[in-house]
Amino acid sequence: EVQLVESGGGLVKPGGSLRLSCAASGFPFFNAWMSWVRQAPGKGLEWVGRIKSKTDGGTTEDAAPVTGRFTISRDDSKNTLYLQMNSLKTEDTAVYYCTTDWGPHCGGGSCYWGQGTLVTVSS
Amino acid sequence: DIQMTQSPSTLSASVGDRVTITCRASQSISSWLAWYQQKPGKAPYLLIYKASSLQSGVPSRFSGSGSGTEFTLTISSLQPDDFATYYCQQYNNFPFTFGQGTKLEIK
Numbered sequence: 001e002v003q004l005v006e007s008g009g010g011l012v013k014p015g016g017s018l019r020l021s022c023a024a025s026g027f028p029f030f031n032a033w034m035s036w037v038r039q040a041p042g043k044g045l046e047w048v049g050r051i052k053s054k055t056d057g058g059t060t061e062d063a064a065p066v067t068g069r070f071t072i073s074r075d076d077s078k079n080t081l082y083l084q085m086n087s088l089k090t091e092d093t094a095v096y097y098c099t100t101d102w103g104p105h106c107g108g109g110s111c112y113w114g115q116g117t118l119v120t121v122s123s
Numbered sequence: 124d125i126q127m128t129q130s131p132s133t134l135s136a137s138v139g140d141r142v143t144i145t146c147r148a149s150q151s152i153s154s155w156l157a158w159y160q161q162k163p164g165k166a167p168y169l170l171i172y173k174a175s176s177l178q179s180g181v182p183s184r185f186s187g188s189g190s191g192t193e194f195t196l197t198i199s200s201l202q203p204d205d206f207a208t209y210y211c212q213q214y215n216n217f218p219f220t221f222g223q224g225t226k227l228e229i230k
């Protein structure tokens with residue numbers, strides 16, 4: 001069974017940093033492209049970024065609001081995805097989900113999602 | 124960035140109704156479109172990928188169509204479990220953008 005479990009969320013002051021983790025199991029993590037999606041309270045979904053598998057180059061793409069502040073990385077030996085968030089702003093307050101499009105019936109869509117972890121940026 | 128516009132933003136319907144949600148892209152995305160269902164406090168759930176392919180396990184009352192810039196999600200006969208918020212997402216160009224969502228309410 002595929003499982004994605006996020007952790008690391010919490011309350012942080014503006015300008016602060018936080019690192020989110022996503023522990024993956026039940027599928028070949030090393031071969032999967034992984035993404036982060038966030039959702040501000042009461043708002044819609046916002047794509048944050050994606051990292052390819054190392055086999056496919058391990059490159060990352062991210063959205064303009066987080067470029068230069070957030071970094072996506074992975075540790076395949078630990079089956080874990082990370083989101084390092086620096087210079088946090090109040091508008092980064094959201095539930096952060098990790099997702100993957102790994103699977104024969106995903107076709108590039110995000111088939112599997114974690115339960116999300118809440119990040120609150122407030123003074 | 125590609126803008127995704129869903130309509131309507133809110134839809135009131137009854138059990139058994141046939142409903143359609145539209146998603147328009149600001150430029151062509153071929154068929155690289157997904158539809159998700161989200162219930163309060165839960166993660167989104169993939170219903171449709173590549174515009175019209177049903178994810179494994181999704182009931183056949185859900186269907187998707189379209190290509191280029193105009194897409195639709197249809198639920199042929201609404202069930203009580205279908206009342207939720209629906210999002211489209213394009214994954215043709217970075218950043219992969221979502222529509223603003225359509226909340227499907229019980230009439």
